[in-house]
Amino acid sequence: MELKEKLVSSFLAFENKGNIDLDSPVHAIRLKAIQNFEKEGFPTKKDEEWKYTSLKPILKEDFILFPNTEKSVGYKNIKDYLINDIDSYTLIFIDGEFNSFLSETTHDECDICVLSSALARPKYKMVIDNYLNTIANKKNSLSELNTAFVKEGAFINIPKNTIVPKPIQIINFSTGSEKEVLLQPRNLIVVGENSYVQVIERHQNLSKNTTLTNSVTEIFVNKRAIVDYYKIQNDTDESSLIDSTFISQKQQSVASVNTFSFGGKMTRNNLEFYHEGEHITSNLNGITILNNKQHVDNHTLVDHKSPNCESHESYKGIYADKSVGVFNGKVIVRQAAQKTNAFQQNNSILIDDGAAINSKPQLEIFADDVKCSHGCTIGQLDESALFYMQSRGIPKQEAKALLLYAFGNDVVEKIKIPQLKTLISKLIAKKLNVQLGFDL
Amino acid sequence: MLEVKNLHANINGKEILKGINLEIKAGEVHAIMGPNGSGKSTLASIIAGKEEFEVTEGSVVLNGEDLADFAPEKRAHKGVFLSFQYPIEIPGVTVTNFIKTAINEKRKANGLEELPAKEMLHLIREKADLLEIDRKFLSRSLNEGFSGGEKKRNEIFQMAMLEPQLAILDETDSGLDIDALKVVATGVNKLKNEKNAVLLITHYQRLLDYIIPDFVHVLYNGKIVKSGGKELAYELEEKGYDWLK
Numbered sequence: 001m002e003l004k005e006k007l008v009s010s011f012l013a014f015e016n017k018g019n020i021d022l023d024s025p026v027h028a029i030r031l032k033a034i035q036n037f038e039k040e041g042f043p044t045k046k047d048e049e050w051k052y053t054s055l056k057p058i059l060k061e062d063f064i065l066f067p068n069t070e071k072s073v074g075y076k077n078i079k080d081y082l083i084n085d086i087d088s089y090t091l092i093f094i095d096g097e098f099n100s101f102l103s104e105t106t107h108d109e110c111d112i113c114v115l116s117s118a119l120a121r122p123k124y125k126m127v128i129d130n131y132l133n134t135i136a137n138k139k140n141s142l143s144e145l146n147t148a149f150v151k152e153g154a155f156i157n158i159p160k161n162t163i164v165p166k167p168i169q170i171i172n173f174s175t176g177s178e179k180e181v182l183l184q185p186r187n188l189i190v191v192g193e194n195s196y197v198q199v200i201e202r203h204q205n206l207s208k209n210t211t212l213t214n215s216v217t218e219i220f221v222n223k224r225a226i227v228d229y230y231k232i233q234n235d236t237d238e239s240s241l242i243d244s245t246f247i248s249q250k251q252q253s254v255a256s257v258n259t260f261s262f263g264g265k266m267t268r269n270n271l272e273f274y275h276e277g278e279h280i281t282s283n284l285n286g287i288t289i290l291n292n293k294q295h296v297d298n299h300t301l302v303d304h305k306s307p308n309c310e311s312h313e314s315y316k317g318i319y320a321d322k323s324v325g326v327f328n329g330k331v332i333v334r335q336a337a338q339k340t341n342a343f344q345q346n347n348s349i350l351i352d353d354g355a356a357i358n359s360k361p362q363l364e365i366f367a368d369d370v371k372c373s374h375g376c377t378i379g380q381l382d383e384s385a386l387f388y389m390q391s392r393g394i395p396k397q398e399a400k401a402l403l404l405y406a407f408g409n410d411v412v413e414k415i416k417i418p419q420l421k422t423l424i425s426k427l428i429a430k431k432l433n434v435q436l437g438f439d440l
Numbered sequence: 441m442l443e444v445k446n447l448h449a450n451i452n453g454k455e456i457l458k459g460i461n462l463e464i465k466a467g468e469v470h471a472i473m474g475p476n477g478s479g480k481s482t483l484a485s486i487i488a489g490k491e492e493f494e495v496t497e498g499s500v501v502l503n504g505e506d507l508a509d510f511a512p513e514k515r516a517h518k519g520v521f522l523s524f525q526y527p528i529e530i531p532g533v534t535v536t537n538f539i540k541t542a543i544n545e546k547r548k549a550n551g552l553e554e555l556p557a558k559e560m561l562h563l564i565r566e567k568a569d570l571l572e573i574d575r576k577f578l579s580r581s582l583n584e585g586f587s588g589g590e591k592k593r594n595e596i597f598q599m600a601m602l603e604p605q606l607a608i609l610d611e612t613d614s615g616l617d618i619d620a621l622k623v624v625a626t627g628v629n630k631l632k633n634e635k636n637a638v639l640l641i642t643h644y645q646r647l648l649d650y651i652i653p654d655f656v657h658v659l660y661n662g663k664i665v666k667s668g669g670k671e672l673a674y675e676l677e678e679k680g681y682d683w684l685k
Contacts, residue, residue: 383492388528391488392542392598393516393549402533402541406581409532 003059007145008038010065014149017066026119026150029133033147040141052326052358053268053297058240061210063182065149067095071175073206075102081171081204086419088200089168091154095175096183098152110195111157112168115186118155127157131190135218135246135274143244143270146184146216153186153215156199160192160222167198167417172215174239176207187217191225200420202232205239217245221253223277228256228416234263234427237292244270251277251306258414259286260424261296262431272301275337278308286315287408287424289431290323290355297326304337311341316408317348318432319355329374330362337367344374349381349407351400401432441466441637442487442606446498449486456482458662459498464606467634471648472641473673474659475681480641481525483659484610487639488522489515502606516542517549519605519636523595523612530582535594536564538582539601546602567600571627589620596627607631608639613647625650645677 001009011034021027042059043050073094082090089112092102098114105113111124118124132150136143154170172185183203191197205211221227233241241264247255261267273282288296302311317325327346348357361374381403389399405428412428415421444462448455456479464470474480486493487500489512500507507515530538543563544554555563568578571593583591592612599607609628613621628651632638640651648656648670656672657664660681666672676683 382528385528385530387488387490387512388524389530389542390512391516391520391522391524392538392602393513393546394542395513395545396511398541398545399513403530406530406532 003063004038004041006063007065008034011148014066018151025129026132030148030150033133033144036138036144037141037148040144043141049299049328052324053266053295058212058266061180061212063180063212064178065182067174067178067181071177073099073102073173073175077206078102078171078173078204081173081202082169083200083419083423086167086417088166091168091170093152093172093185095173095177095181096152096185110159110162110164111155112164113155115153115155115188116151118157118188119151124155124157127190128188131218131220132188133218135220135248136216136244137246137270137272140244140270142214142242143216146186146214146244149184150186154189156187156189156197158191158195158197160194162192162195164195164197167200170199170201172203172213174205174207174211174213176205176209176211178209180210181212183211183213185213185215187215189217189219189227191219191221191227193223193225195222196226198228198230198417200230200232200417203235203239203241205236208236208238211239213239213241213243215241215243217243219245219247219255221247221249221255223250224252225250226254229258230415230417230420231257231259231269232424233259233261233267233296236263237265239264240266242268242270245272247273247282249273249275249277249280249282252279253277254281254283256283256285256414258411259298260427261286261288261290261298262427264294264296266295268297268299270299272303273311274303275305275309278306280306280309282309282311283414284311284313284315285411285414287411287428288315288317288325289404289408289428290318290325291320291431292323293321294323295325299326299328299330301330301332302342304331304333304340304342306336307338307340309337309340311343313344314411315346316411317346317357318351318404318407319348319357320351322352322354324355325357327357327359328362329360331364331372331374333363333365333367333370333372335366338369340367340370340372342370342372346376347407348378349404350378351381401429404432405429441503442639443501444487444498445501447483447486447495447500448497449482450494450496451482451492455496456493456662457486460659460662460664462657462664464637464639466637468655469632469638469640469651469653471653471656471673472639472659473643473645473656473676476643478659479662480659481610484522484608484639484641487515487606487608488512488520513545514549516602516604517546521599521602521604521607523592523599523607523609525611525614527583527591527595529584529586531584533582534579535582535597536578539564539598542598543601563601567597570600570630571597572623573597588615589617592616592620592624593627596624596631600627600631603636605636606639607636608641610641611643612640613642613644621647622650645673648673
């Protein structure tokens with residue numbers, strides 16, 4: 001049976017297993033979503049948005065949709081993937097199930113806990129009804145698929161005037177208890193007026209088996225609130241990730257999403273920002289460093305609807321061997337959005353002949369008093385810069401790595417959590433296969 | 441120390457150097473002058489090991505060792521230093537981190553341990569003071585946003601840190617005003633001694649008022665057509681390069 005059929009036919013069993021109240025709004029949401037998914041199916045290369053990224057090789061696997069976690073996972077198995085030298089809240093999911101033993105949640109001042117709990121308890125009904133699936137893009141069939149099976153993930157609800165004192169780490173692990181597994185985490189993050197939260201998210205396959213993760217995150221940033229979101233994508237060669245993140249911002253808010261893509265077989269990031277109000281700032285930053293046959297596709301959208309807002313986008317990529325990168329950055333400036341400042345940069349370095357980058361900046365501007373720019377560069381390492389370094393006694397390999405490290409550096413500089421900055425710098429150095437002779 | 445014998449070199453099939461002979465002994469300062477396109481920078485680049493040039497005949501020997509098969513970094517480890525006419529910007533790598541990496545690579549190549557942090561810092565401060573370089577400058581990204589003078593001063597700072605045997609200064613005076621020139625020249629003069637040597641590549645005689653050469657050579661159309669003492673520079677200034685044809 002094809003994966004699509006398998007998913008549609010398993011929907012009923014899924015809802016039955018969860019003892020769903022058929023009158024609940026969540027059931028209605030799920031039902032509509034599976035119907036939409038059934039109609040649209042998985043995107044193919046004929047779809048403009050999926051022209052350079054094919055799901056075919058991944059979808060032919062025989063995925064288990066509801067894995068049993070029989071393997072017990074202890075702290076020692078996961079500690080390498082946590083940022084250990086900071087005090088943080090942690091939400092650890094193993095094969096889609098929340099592991100309370102390894103996690104640290106809270107209900108003091110704010111709710112940092114899990115979606116399954118929020119879906120079940122009357123205390124959170126209003127938040128769920130007001131927010132769940134209200135900004136996810138319903139034309140995105142993968143997001144609809146995730147919505148149809150929405151069950152578990154992070155639930156972060158910050159009231160107004162609250163600075164969350166510690167960053168939140170959300171990590172989804174798969175243990176490979178089955179040969180091929182499909183995981184569909186769903187995160188809902190609501191940040192009240194004047195509040196501030198930092199989130200670090202990653203997915204990690206602990207086995208050599210195949211995993212496909214179809215993740216959806218909805219983030220609501222209220223007036224004057226600030227959200228710093230960091231995505232670490234450094235999974236195994238057998239893991240694929242489709243991440244759809246939707247962000248709705250109200251006036252004077254600032255939302256920053258920083259995506260670091262160094263691993264995984266195929267990664268597709270759909271990142272969409274929607275403005276509802278004036279004086280909003282959206283920051284989109286990414287560094288992609290790939291080798292072998294890795295494939296990363298970053299599709300972004302900033303929808304400027306109101307005046308006096310800004311967006312700053314900078315995605316850098318380094319592609320070695322036969323890796324492939326795709327960048328499609330869409331900026332829409334609607335007619336009412338006067339005095340918009342929208343800046344977009346996509347810079348790539350191709351190290352080997354077999355590597356490729358498909359870059360498409362897309363600006364649709366309907367207002368006339370705006371400042372919008374887009375820049376795209378694709379090149380190779382500067383030979384004269386390499387010679388300069390070699391002439392100071394720095395061997396070619398190290399010189400290349402130093403230049404590549406310097407290339408991505410301005411995105412790394414934007415990381416506000418020092419321990420995360422160090423981790424990312426180390427991951428970059430490791431990926432570039434070199435010991436940088438100085439402290440980072 | 442340096443012996444260049446009958447050096448012929450091409451780039452992209454075009455012959456630039458057509459038989460250069462040059463001998464530089466320890467403690468000496470040599471200047472090479474010549475019109476644009478004569479091959480001055482090419483000669484400097486070839487001694488430093490730039491791979492784009494093809495040596496078709498002849499040799500470059502440093503302290504008895506033929507440099508022919510040595511990569512640029514190896515030549516640097518053996519004591520060659522090239523101060524660039526157009527120093528490269530490397531955003532994201534600070535002046536300090538860059539020079540630390542260079543020094544430790546040289547030590548590693550020569551079988552020494554890395555310089556301990558305290559000593560490294562002391563050395564950096566000492567040389568920065570020697571060249572009247574502001575400490576703030578050291579934590580900036582290498583050459584990023586530097587003025588022409590600052591870039592050249594940074595080249596000499598690197599030279600001071602690496603203590604080369606043979607320092608080749610390629611048009612170090614170009615783009616400098618008289619004050620910047622004086623600081624750079626003072627730095628070079630403080631660094632030269634009887635064990636090392638300096639090869640100055642320049643268009644203009646002006647630099648040679650501050651760094652006094654022992655020998656002046658004129659490079660014209662890929663060959664050294666005349667050699668002499670420092671007076672030769674004044675003659676060229678007066679008569680121009682046409683005089684040599």
